[in-house]
Amino acid sequence: QSVLTQPPSASGTPGQRVTISCSGSRSNFGGNSANWYQQVPGTAPKVLIYNSNQRPSGVPDRFSGSKSGTSASLAISGLQSEDEADYYCAAWDDSLKGWVFGGGTKLTVL
Amino acid sequence: QLQLQESGPGLVKPSETLSLTCSVSGGSIISSSYYWGWIRQPPGKGLEWIGRVSYSGRTNYKSSLKSRVTISVDTSKNQFSLKVTSVTAADSAVYFCAREVHLWQYFDLWGQGNVVTVSS
Numbered sequence: 001q002s003v004l005t006q007p008p009s010a011s012g013t014p015g016q017r018v019t020i021s022c023s024g025s026r027s028n029f030g031g032n033s034a035n036w037y038q039q040v041p042g043t044a045p046k047v048l049i050y051n052s053n054q055r056p057s058g059v060p061d062r063f064s065g066s067k068s069g070t071s072a073s074l075a076i077s078g079l080q081s082e083d084e085a086d087y088y089c090a091a092w093d094d095s096l097k098g099w100v101f102g103g104g105t106k107l108t109v110l
Numbered sequence: 111q112l113q114l115q116e117s118g119p120g121l122v123k124p125s126e127t128l129s130l131t132c133s134v135s136g137g138s139i140i141s142s143s144y145y146w147g148w149i150r151q152p153p154g155k156g157l158e159w160i161g162r163v164s165y166s167g168r169t170n171y172k173s174s175l176k177s178r179v180t181i182s183v184d185t186s187k188n189q190f191s192l193k194v195t196s197v198t199a200a201d202s203a204v205y206f207c208a209r210e211v212h213l214w215q216y217f218d219l220w221g222q223g224n225v226v227t228v229s230s
Binding site: 002032033035037043044045046047050051054056088090092096097098099100101102103104 | 147149156157158159161170171172173206211214215216217218220221222223
């Protein structure tokens with residue numbers, strides 16, 4: 001049981017817009033920002049979004065993030081086949097005094 | 111460009127100690143801007159944070175693992191290490207080392223991962 005809750009799966013067709021949600025609590029999203037990581041199976045995770053809505057250089061602007069209250073979301077517009085991967089949200093938890101991750105969402109591009 | 115590389119045995123016997131090292135190349139581990147952490151991923155499951163260390167040796171651990179985990183740093187070798195004692199099959203996972211940006215709180219660089227299987 002993960003501290004952050006994500007849907008186990010999501011899907012979309014090429015060109016569509018897909019959103020992935022991540023639900024937390026006051027001890028994590030209430031006071032800290034959300035991060036999003038993309039993981040292609042067999043490889044290391046890669047950061048897509050930090051500080052809830054910031055993209056590192058090199059991440060396409062098709063990826064965007066937002067946070068409201070104790071929930072965060074990742075949006076992918078103009079879905080491409082190479083976006084098929086697992087996506088994880090993460091945040092620092094002030095009560096646990098450590099990083100917590102969502103259980104991951106497997107995105108399928110139909 | 112800074113890179114991280116994990117190294118260590120791929121097979122550990124139950125009740126023994128798992129030891130991994132993360133070598134940092136292309137830059138110095140000595141920086142107050144970063145923490146150096148370990149994250150693991152059991153087969154077919156999600157990511158689990160284990161703990162982190164600063165270049166000065168200050169550590170934070172996941173509470174449920176704290177009694178079995180030690181993370182240390184060796185600035186002279188530009189590397190940091192993980193030890194997990196009394197391992198069981200539940201400790202079988204891909205172990206990643208990662209750099210955490212202190213100010214913005216996120217993991218910006220990751221190692222490729224080291225598969226560790228606990229089995230007799």
